[in-house]
Amino acid sequence: MNFSQLVSLAKYLASHGLLCLRFTCKGLNLVYRTKAYCAVLTYLKSNEEYKVAGVFLAGRSMGSRAAASLMKTACEQDDCFIQGLICLSYPLHPPKAKSKLRDEDLLRLTKPALFISGSADEMCDKTLMTNVVSKIKAPVKIHWVENANHGLTTKGKTLEDVLPEMNEQTLSWIQEIVEL
Template sequence: MPATRNVCRALPHISTTVNRMSELLERDGVRGHLHRPTGDAVAGLVLTHGAGSDCDTKLLRAVAEGFADRGVAVLRFDLPFRQRRASGPPHPSKAAEDREGVSAAVAVMRELVSVPVWAGGHSYGGRQASMLAAEHAGLVDALLLLSYPLHPPAKPEKLRTEHLPGLRTPAVVVHGSKDPFATPDEMRSALELIPAPTTLVELEGARHDLAPEKFPVVERAVTAMLDLL
């Protein structure tokens, strides 16, 4: 299996509302913020949130702006469970609907760009994106998984790895060394299950939120993803 590494065109006009650095977008059941790069896009990224937040977190805003600065069109969006209610975690029985939400966002991005399209998210959002990619090979060209929730805190026996052997999409995984959802060694072992090329970006001292104001999560994530082009 592949080893884990450590380490276009202008967008057409769509109906949106401008809000400083991004544009509010509501289309085909997708609700979020579109970040347009200056000039032609080299890739498109759909990016979503974790179980306890929405698409307007500090991390997602920072990542979206960082990618847009490097020529990537970014759509950060709310999953269906968050569109239904403003707070509270997703229900496990509705996870398939959240994956459908990721798929819908990918479809919107495919309409906006004719370059590679990536999908990803923070924690729960990244997990759902990776499960979708395992179910539908070729749906996206690469994955960006921020703080993948390998297991619940203090429950390392409850691994969330069932779909990883079926994942044939290249992935960049950004992980903090103090993340309670996985130790660095646990994460490295899990990524060995993936037959596609993977890049593990380790942030020494970072926790699950990745704290973009303290750690170079944006710079390192952008560099690792652009290396896939």
């Protein structure tokens, strides 16, 4: 929850009037993280203090896998509460294991999705991701940060140079989806 990308994005979206909730899960177990994400979503739906009309699920790396997994379940229930999915540095495959795609949840998406990844991400081959996205029936947008790695950093640029690009792309995409 404290990765620079998530902190920056939450602050940027909040400065434009969008409520952002960040949370973290200990451990690298995807099933556990998805259950924790589901508990947060259930809380938001039932919270009487804040009347939340809808949400975009988002995450970075494994957090984006958990968000995508939860989207699959929620979309099967035709949940109108969830409006879309935002994946920062989605780990499509393990490093140096491009044949082990983690695309099963993505292929079942029925809500709009935004992917922001580095074009040199060792866990998200650009050609493979483009191929996976072409099979998704929901509206999908990919924004490639040129020459960036999994951490969205690149030679010659600092993360602070990349964050405004990521933030602006995300806000613009959310505004497009909300206006539909």
